[in-house]
Amino acid sequence: MPPVLSITVSHVEDGWELLIFLLFAITLSYSYSHLRNRMEKVKRQKAEESILYEEQLRKQKEEVNRRDRQMSIFYEVMQATRDQK
Secondary structure (H helix, E strand, C coil): CCCCCCCCCCCHHHHHHHHHHHHHHHHHHHHHHHHHHHHHHHHHHHHHHHHHHHHHHHHHHHHHHHHHHHHHHHHHHHHHHHHHC
């Protein structure tokens, strides 16, 4: 009875073809894994940059609002001073 689920190579050429195929499959899987890790890193960096950008926009908006309030107070003071004269 022949062995079940065993690899037998009857010709040397078949062995080389199997070896080349296995090396190609290993190289391809390594490249895919490396590419996937880089893509995940890029996604994380984009998310971090987006968060930082939104925080910067929020701070700029707060600064504009603060200056707008200051200008409103200044304008009110100028109007009150003008009305007193």
